[in-house]
Amino acid sequence: MTTDSMILGTPFGEHPTRILMLGSGELGKEVTISLMRLGAWVCAADSYNGAPAAQVAHEARVLDMANADALRNVIGDVKPDIVIPEIEAIATDVLFEAEQAGIRVVPSAAIASICMDRERLRQLAADELGLPTTKFEFAGSLQELKEAATRIGFPCVVKPVMSSSGHGQSVVRSADKIEDAWNEAQTGRRAHGEGDVSRVIIEQLVDLDYELTMLTVSSSAGIVVCEPIGQRQESGDYRDSWQPAAVEPDHRQEVKRIATQAVQGLIAHAGTDTAWGVFGVELFVLKDGTVLFNEVSPRPHDTGMVTMISQYLSEFDLHARAVLGIPVSKAHIGLDLPKYYGAASHAIVVEGNGEVEFSNLQTALATPGTDLRIFSKPRVEGHRRMGVTLAIGSDIDEARIKANECAQNLRIVVNPAK
Template sequence: MANQDRALGTPYGKHPTRALLLGSGELGKEVAIALTRLGVRVIAADSYEGAPAQQVAHEAHVLDMSDAQALAELIAEVQPDIIIPEIEAIATQVLFDAERAGIHVVPSATIASICMDREALRRLASDDLGLPTSPHRFAGSLEELRAGAQAVGFPCVVKPVMSSSGHGQSVVRDASGIDAAWQEAQQGRRAHHDGDVSRVIVEQLVDLDYELTMLTVSSSAGIVVCTPIGQRQQDGDYRESWQPADVPADVLQESGRIAREAVRGLVQRAKTDTAWGVFGVELFVLTDGSVLFNEVSPRPHDTGMVTMISQRLSEFDLHARAILGVPVTEGHVALAMPAHTAAASHAIVVSGEGEVEFSDLDAALARPSTDVRIFAKPRVAGHRRMGVALALGQNVQEARIAATQVTQALHTEIV
């Protein structure tokens, strides 16, 4: 549907623009809020009831989105103008069917399919686009993995081609660890079923100095890149991020180039004029200063939650605008902080079993330059990201400390 044909401002009217969120976590919640502010009717789907985005959407549905029939039935019932995949465990063939029926899939069914498959994405980045990556091989059997590991050298990292947040990933120090890594990849991959075999990627363990996220926006105005975001991960999952990342000028230039080329390559593969939205391009910066492409998410990125305090338009606002055909230019992605200021986010991770209650908000937010988002997920089982603290500081270190202090002051209790 063309942008000028979309009805905005009447989400309960007869002909509103209807956006179906496939995945309703904390990132989807912020996307839903951004879209509703622009008058879009939001329908939020997830595998469980009471997911964050469902709490702010106009409609909510619960289903297994990897079930092709269930997903197709939902789309037929909802009749969305736009489908926004916010997770990767989705029956992608249904997205292609929806696209052929004239529904705008964000950014496109082709891009969603490529980005959820490490093999397809890495072949595009390395083989087709010529982007620098770590030495790697793909394997469809234990024997192929053994040969691939020997080719890239030890130590190496083994990952399923379809997984996220570090699931199924292993660091292998020598040949004796290959068998265990293969089993870990098979058990930790997405959509695991007994008897199935997942292909894996084995990569050389590079001399990593730090990681960057380059939020890159494709819109009707072209492709622009946000200020780089630094990050800290734990067990393959985001824990802190900050913006701007303090990087040398040559690293900044190369990071921007790689991010633009990666997104441009994906957009060209989509073969559509509406491959719009935010992409989270993940990069490795090595100890020698070289920059490597790692992965890209065709949606707002968890490390990008820092933009809720660092930019006038957060990554979620940018995503909503781009989806609706609004041009996003360099001025729209600029930082909105005083000069010589930095911003940070710190994930609030809760461990235990049960419902989580928060208190001492007054103490946590006593400092004016801080903020917090409580995701309101129904419960935690094991450990789960339940909120995020945001802070400004005179520099990155001060901002990170302030965000950490918010998480420490905010009291959590499992009931």
């Protein structure tokens, strides 16, 4: 479908633009809302009932999206014009089939397939595009891992080639911990379609100063890059983010150059002129000032939730516009902050087993310049991100403090599962 043939604003008419969301978590929910505000019809799919996006979409489906037959059936039933993968555990072969049938996959089936596999992505970034990265190798067995770790040196980081949110990742500080790292990677890998054993990537543990997310938007108007987002992680998963990150003037052009080059390379590899949407490009800045490419997500990024309070158009609004063929220019990605202000987000991670209840919002949100998004996930089992606080301040430090205090003032109760 072309941008000229899209019909918006009549979601229950005979010819609306139909969108299938594959993944309906907190990010998918915000994208769904942004798309519906522009008049698209949205079906939200996920692996469980009551997923956040399913609560707001026009329709919802429950299926194992890594099951090719199940995914093929839901695409055939929904008959979408556009498919938007919002998670990585998807049968990508079916996405290629959908493209061949004339359905647009966001940003493309090829890009989704590359970005879900650290091995293919790193080879593209380092070997084909020449982007600076950490020293790395790959291994397909415990013995290969031992040999590669010896060459890389200790400490090093071991990750499954297919995983997300830090699952299966470990820092190895000595040779006697290699087997533990191998077992952790096999446990934390995304099991679908990978065979009996997951290959792993071994990376040098660099002298990191800070990490950045560069939200890079590809649209019918070209590629633009948002202001840098700083982030803090625990065990490979996001906990705080802030915008604009304090990037040294000498590095600002470099971080934008690497982000732009990474997205341009993916689009060129996909061979399509409609690879539109938001890309979350993750970068490392070392203490010596070196900027390194780490990874890229072909979708809005969890650290980008700060844009719900920092930018005039959030990453979700930008994604929706780009997907629908609406041009996104430099004028659309500006910060919605007075000069010298900063914005921050703080993830609310809940531990326990059962349904989660929030209260004391009157205290948590009493401070001006704070906001809250409760994701309304049905339950937590172990630990799970269940909400995010947002804040603006006179500078980044104040914004981060306010976002953290907002979260701390919430009263959170986990009602045990019966």
